[in-house]
Amino acid sequence: MLCFYGLSVVLFTSFFLFSFFLFLFFFLFYVCWNDCVYLFDWVMCNEVGSFLSFSLVFDWISISFSCVVVFISMNVVWFSYYYMGGDLNILRFTWMVVLFIVSMIVLIFVPSLVGLLLGWDGLGLVSFCLVIYYQNNKSLGSGMLTVLSNRVGDVMLLLSIGWCVGQGAWSIFYMDIFYMSVVVAFCIVLAGLTKSAQFPFCSWLPAAMAAPTPVSALVHSSTLVAAGVYLLVRFYDFLSFFSFFFSFLFFVSVFTMVLAGVSAIFEMDMKKIIALSTLSQLSLMMVGISLGYPLFGLFHLFTHALFKALLFLCAGTLIHCFCHVQDLRFLGACWEGMPVVMVFLNISNLALCGFPFMAGFYSKDLILEYSLFLDINFFLFFFLFFSTLLTVSYSFRLTFFCVWGSVKFFSFVSIYDNYSAIYFPMWILSFGSIFSGSFFFWFLFSHSFSFFFIDFFYKVFIYCILVLGLFLGFILFLKAKYFSYFSKYFFLFLNYFSGSMWFLQNLSTQSLMYFPLMFSFRSFYVVDRGWSEIFGGQGVFYVFGVSGSFLSFLATKSLLVLFSFFLFFFLFSFFIFQYII
Structure with missing residues (x-):
């Protein structure tokens, strides 16, 4: 009965999202064909020169992004029935996922800072509820890190709303230079960095892996982390007035790419490796925006959402089949038991x-090739391509651990992937991972990009980076088997250094969260379960219990009690008379 009930909830949600996707898709064709923009504006308040309105903008950017979000959400909700099968709270889980999607849709279509805050805070609140879904200490700590880190961006948006009173409007269409515009621009950039987990706010993204895998597929593909990139794309015309915006964003994004790449090549948790790859690709989108072409970053955001959602679905299937084990060292020879999932992976x-002519080829190579034409600092240029090499390294390292080697799991576990329901969303997302790059390029972005040709050496240089990354990933795979004995302490230090994200978790989050959480833990056991229980509920219960037992004993042993009282009063009277006389 529970299985049928969960299936009906998932089917209803999936078909509703599919219908909404078809509506948005045909609406996108109409908007692009007529080259038009629809703006709906509802003025709620107009006082002392400032008007507060709730607006909705329907242009090709917002409609196409919402299509990607709804398309991925439909497949993730379908997959969640397989992954969350048997969960008693599947209805609550599905409703939270729907609220998560609605919050993202509101953020996409609202062009005003005030209205955008509704979807922005909705994403933060629902993401906290989803991260702590399993209700254990690890998920609680991860949820606190997630919500407190994102709270910095919420405060920045609130401050920018307050300072925008000086120009009398909060819409992206009316943002202009005024006396507080530099502060507003800095707040918007900082809000985008926190939501997209850029340095120094990047430690919450791997911690959010405590959520169920379908939630991770949504968070890391097209919803929570994509909101920061989308915010900077929307406010790019306003931010481009300030020269510090480009250099600051480029430096932060390149540094975050290197940090994520170095951390991922030594990580053994499969979901954290994929989370760090998301962090690296978000930084690449920020690089595209900092180069002066925000549509580069938006293009990569669309393609990345599709293949990253597929990657998380494959990881979730592996975790489900391996009894919820995420350590790469337990995987091996998955090709024999799960060939279809390995193809999708x-x-x-x-x-x-x-890889050439895949989805990431059109967007990722576009940013890298364009960076060759610009006058960039040599060190930043080197780290940009070095982080690209690291991306290939940890991606192929993940593949080597899953495909190669022998079976290292328990012998009595049967690993297979013949549950046909999981193939449907994977097939759809695999077509998106292959063909979405060319589709988006020719249908949406062809009118925005100008063709440019690079030298043969530069083109070969990019592919040499990919080949070197493949060899580095193979060497790191062998390191886990053969090299660790000869350099044990060096790799132990590297593992700890990269696992803590260059000690950033200890400095930025754990140092701030350790003492409050430990104080609350001690207070709970010393005060709430300690003295307050002795002098409170348990103490009173114990006193009344002992008193009741004594009175019950007196009531049941009446003859013995009468004789005892008689003997007591006789002895008492005897000693009193002896003392008086």
């Missing part, structure tokens, strides 16, 4: 690495 990894 390799497709998504190739798209992530930018």
Whole structure:
């Protein structure tokens, strides 16, 4: 009965999202064909020169992004029935996912800072509820890190709303230079960095892996982390007035790419590796925006959403079949038991690495090739391509651990993937991982990009980076088997250094969260379960219990009690008379 009930909830949600996707898709064709923009504006308040309105904008950017979000959400909700099968709270889980999607849709279509805050805070609140879904200490700590880190961006948006009173409007169409515009621009950039987990706010993204895998597929593909990139794309015309915006964003994004890449090549948790790859690709989108072409970043955001969702679905299937084990060292020879899932895993990894004519090739290589034309600092240029090499390394390292080697799991576990329901969303997302790059390029972005030709050496240089990354990933795979004995302490330090994200978790989050959480834990056991229980509920219960037992004993042993009282009063009277006389 529970299985049928969960299936009906998932089917209803999936078909509703599919219908909404078809409506948005045909609406996108109409808007692009007529080259028009629809703006609906509802003025709620107009006082002392400032008007507060709730607006909705329907242009090709907002409609296409919402199509990607709804398309991925439909497949993730379908997959959640397989992954969350047997969960008693599947209805609550599905409703939270729907609220998560609605919050993202509101953020996409609202062009005003005030209205955008509704979807922005909705994403933060629902993401906290989804991260702590399993209700254990690890998920609680991860949820607190997630919500407190994102709270910085919420405060920045609130401050920018307050300072925009000086120009009398909060819409992206009316943002202009005024006396507080530099502060507003800095707040918007900082809000985008926190939501997209850029340095120094990047430690919450791997911690959010405590959520169920379908939630991770949504968070890391097209919803929570994509909101920061989308915010900077929307406010790019306003932010481009300030020269510090480009250099600051480029430096932060390149540094975050290197940090994520170095951390991922030594990580053993499969979901954290994929989370760090998301962090690296978000930084690449920020690089595209900092180069002066925000549509580069938006293009990569669309393609990345599709192959990253497929990668998370494959990881969730592996975790489900391996009894919820995420450690790469327990995987091996998955090709024999799960050949179809391994094909989808390799497709998504190739798209992530930018393999020719896959989805990531069109967007990722566009940013890298364009960076060759610009006058960039040599060190930043070197780290940009070095982080690209690291992306290929940890992607192929993940593939080697899953496909190669022997079976290292329990002998009595049967690993197979013949549950046909999981193939449907994977097939759809695999087509997106292969063909979405060319579709988006020719249908949406062809009118926005100008063709440019690069030298043969530069083109070969990019592919040499990919080949070197493949060899580095193979060496790191062998390191886990053969090299660790000869350099044990060095790799132990590297594992701890990269696992803590260059000690950033200890400095930025754990140092702030350790003492409050430990104080609350001690207070709970010393005060709430300690003295307050002795002098409160348990103490009173114990006193009344002992008193009741004594009175019950007196009531049941009346003859013995009468004789005892008689003897007591006789002895008492005897001693009193002896003392008086």
